[in-house]
Amino acid sequence: MAKVQLRSVSQVRCGDKGNTVNIALFAPSDALYRVFLREVTPERVKAHFRGWIEGEVIRHEVPNLLALNFVCRDALGGGGSGSIRVDNLGKCFGSNLQRMEIEVEDEILAER
Template identity: 65%
Template sequence: MVKVKLKEIAQSRSGDKGNTVNVALFAPNQEIYNIFLTEVTPEKVKEHFNGLVEGEVVRFEMPNIFALNFVCSEALNGGGSSSIRLDNLGKCFGSNLLRMEIEVDEQLVLETIK
């Protein structure tokens, strides 16, 4: 097993509405998706966004497209018009999630990135 950043084996997309952010994480294949199911939990995502996401993180599984969607409430310091954050939009959350590290079988990583 090796630690890898999600950006090495996944893609993401994110957006916001009010004070809520949603982040979708896309696996390239079934094997990586299965690892995401155990390694990328709502609890770990909330911890990864420590200091940014103050509310609940809910995960929705989409096995037909090898994706997970995380809905993070109370994540934008009140939302676009209320926040004093420099970047108060949810678009950057996808890139941020891709910095999260997980453990993956080294051979699977090599097969995925070739």
């Protein structure tokens, strides 16, 4: 079992609307999608963004796209135009999520 950052095994797409951030996490294979289901939980995402996401994190599974979609409420300090945060837009959350470390079985990494 190896610890890897999501950036080495995924792609992301994200955005924001008001005070909510949406992060879509894409796996390149069925095996990695199953790892994401196990490792990238709403609780872990919220903990990863401790101090940034104040509301709930909801995970939607999209198996036909090998994707997880996270809706993060109260995540932008009031919203893009109302926040005093520097760099508070939703697109920044995607690259930040990719810093999260997960455990992946060695044989799954070898398949890549």
